[in-house]
Ligand code: SF4
Ligand code: ZN
C-alpha cells in the first residue's frame with residue numbers, strides 16, 4: 001500500500017492537512033478525508049462510464065464477507081439516493097467452518113448497519129452438502145466448484161426475486177490476472193470474457209452483472225476499508241490458492257505498475273473496449289431447470305446428477321423462489 005510515512009509530514013495535495021496516502025498514478029498525496037472522497041468519486045465514475053446501473057432499479061450485492069464486497073456495499077449505500085437504486089445483499093454460507101461462520105456474521109452486521117435487506121443462503125440446506133463435503137465427493141478444485149455454485153445461485157436468486165443486476169466486488173488486479181492468464185494459455189473464451197464492468201442481462205436466463213470496482217486497485221480498496229474501519233473477515237478461506245501462472249502474472253503487473261503508474265487502468269479500459277459485447281457462446285436454457293447452459297444441461301444440473309443422482313436445478317430454483325432456505 002502507498003501509505004505516506006507520517007514522519008515525512010507530506011501535505012495533502014488538496015488541503016493543509018498531513019497526507020496519509022500517496023496515489024502514484026494520479027500524482028497525489030491525500031489526507032484521509034480527501035482520499036475517501038477521491039476513492040468514492042472514482043467508483044462513481046466507473047459506474048457512470050460503463051453505465052452499470054442502466055435501467056436498474058433493484059440491485060443485489062453478492063457479499064462474501066471480504067473487504068472488496070463490503071467496500072462496495074459501503075459506497076453504494078452512501079450513494080443509493082444519487083444512483084436511484086434499491087439495494088439488497090446476498091450471501092452464500094458455504095459451510096467452511098469458522099471462516100463461513102465469521103463471514104456470515106460480518107455480512108449480517110454490515111447489512112443491518114447499512115439498513116440494507118440481507119439474504120443468507122445456506123448451501124447445506126440447499127444441496128445437503130457443504131462446500132468441503134462437495135469437494136471431497138467430486139474431487140474438483142474447490143474454487144471452481146465454489147464459482148459454479150455462486151454463479152448459479154446468485155443469478156437464479158436475482159431472477160426469482162426480481163433484481164435487475166447482481167453486483168460483485170471483483171477488482172481490477174484480479175480481473176487483469178484472470179484475463180492475462182487466459183491469453184497466456186491460449187484459452188481466451190467463455191466466462192473470462194464476461195469479466196467486464198458490465199454484462200448485459202439475457203431475458204429469463206441471466207440477470208445483468210456489474211463490477212463497479214473494475215478500475216480500482218486492490219491496494220486502494222484496502223486503504224479505503226482500513227481508513228474507514230469497514231469490518232471484514234480477517235481469516236482467509238482455507239481453500240484459497242493461487243496457481244503459479246497467476247502468481248507470476250500478478251508479480252509482473254505489480255512491477256510494471258511501479259515503473260509505469262496507471263498501466264493497469266489503461267489495460268483494463270482497453271480490455272473493456274475490445275471485448276465483444278455479444279458473446280460467441282450459444283446460450284440455451286437447461287432442459288431440467290431452465291437456467292443458462294451451452295449444451296442443454298447447465299453446469300449445476302450436470303454436477304448434481306453426479307453427486308445426487310438427479311439434477312438439482314429445479315429444486316434449487318423452487319427453494320429460492322419460495323425463499324424457503326433463507327436464514328435471515
Ligand atoms: Fe470459494 Fe475459493 Fe474463495 Fe474459498 S477461496 S470462498 S473456495 S472461491
Ligand atoms: Zn486533504
Ligand code: ZN
Nearest residue numbers: 286289301313
Ligand atoms: Zn439446470
